[in-house]
Amino acid sequence: MGLQENDSRAVLVAEGITHRFDPKEPPIMDGIGFIVNENERIAITGPSGAGKSTLLHIMSGLKNPTQGRVMVDQYWLNRMSDEKLSQYRNQKIGFVYQSDSLLRDFNALENISLPLIIRGERAEIARRHAVHVMSGLNMQTLAQRMPNQLSGGERQRIAIARALITQPVILFADEPTGNLDAANTERVMDTLLAAQKIHPMACVIATHDQSILKYFDRVIDVCTLNGVRN
Ligand SMILES: Nc1ncnc2c1ncn2[C@@H]1O[C@H](COP(=O)(O)OP(=O)(O)OP(=O)(O)O)[C@@H](O)[C@H]1O
Ligand SMILES: [Mg+2]
Structure with a gap:
């Protein structure tokens, strides 16, 4: 697949x-080239309109690039059918959007269990997993709240x-603290760190927020990625 030996821990390669x-x-x-290693935390920065969200959508399979893979x-x-890709995304990739992506007619616990139900898991098992994840992240008290009864920060933590x-291998978040x-x-970032402790995964986050850059292993300005080949 054209990978170098030292890329063996890569969970994502963009070419x-x-x-x-x-x-x-x-x-x-x-011509953006990019590698994300296992458990790595990467912040993608850059001016508004520079392409942070678009890059996240491409890397997470939400959007096909004009060229590249x-x-x-x-x-x-790019080799998968749409059906296979959506299954694969459900299994391997997590995505947290900037603003409300919770389904408003379901409470927090039900929202958290939905990806497992979509995957075909029985409701009771999905619920049990959701309870476990909520207690691991210390947010049990929010379980029965509807999205409109949660603050913006709480909604982002539920989305995480x-x-x-x-249990994705990589989690993307687009301006999760925007x-x-x-x-x-701080609470949202602490939740992300706690999530990585419960389940090791890489995190790639687009952000304008200078105050959170200290949480990351690498900070990359999207503008500097153009023309970088693997
Ligand atoms: N669906 C679209 N159709 C046409 N142009 C688009 C579309 N989506 C984004 N763009 C353009 O592509 C460029 C990159 O947009 P993108 O949303 O990726 O930037 P961004 O870095 O995430 O910006 P922000 O920091 O404001 O969120 C912008 O010039 C934008 O206007
Ligand atoms: Mg954006």
Whole structure:
């Protein structure tokens, strides 16, 4: 697969990622190469419009790049049918969106258990896992709350728990602290660290928030990735 020996711990390899939204315009990213190692925490920074969200969507298989390819845990995403890809994403990849992605008609516990139910797990088993994840992250008291009864920070922490429940190899989060004050930002980041302790996984986060960069092993400005080949 063209990997170097020292890439053996890679959980994600992106090669030659080029993306154009408009064929008449220059690409918004050009020839990006990127490797994420097991359990690594990476922050993707860069100015607004630089392509952080787009890169996260491409790396997590939510969007196909115009050119290039992405491998997650040994499989190239571009080789999969849509059905296989969505199954694979459910198993291997967690994604936390910037703002509310919880289903408003379900309580916190039900929201967390949903990815397992989608995977075909029995409701009772999914519920038991969700209870376990919630107590591991010390958020049992939020279990019965509906999304509109949770603060923004609490909703983000529930979204992290929901991403964790499938035990992904990599978790992406797009500005997970974007709308939060300092205290809640810290709580969300602590939840992420706790999640990684419960289940080792790599984390790749797009952020503007300078205050959270201390939590990461690597901080990468998306603009510096253009033209980097593996
Ligand atoms: N669906 C789309 N169609 C056309 N252009 C798009 C689309 N989505 C994003 N873009 C453009 O691609 C560029 C990168 O957008 P992206 O959302 O990835 O940036 P970002 O770095 O995440 O910005 P922010 O920090 O504001 O979230 C921007 O110029 C944006 O206008
Ligand atoms: Mg963005």
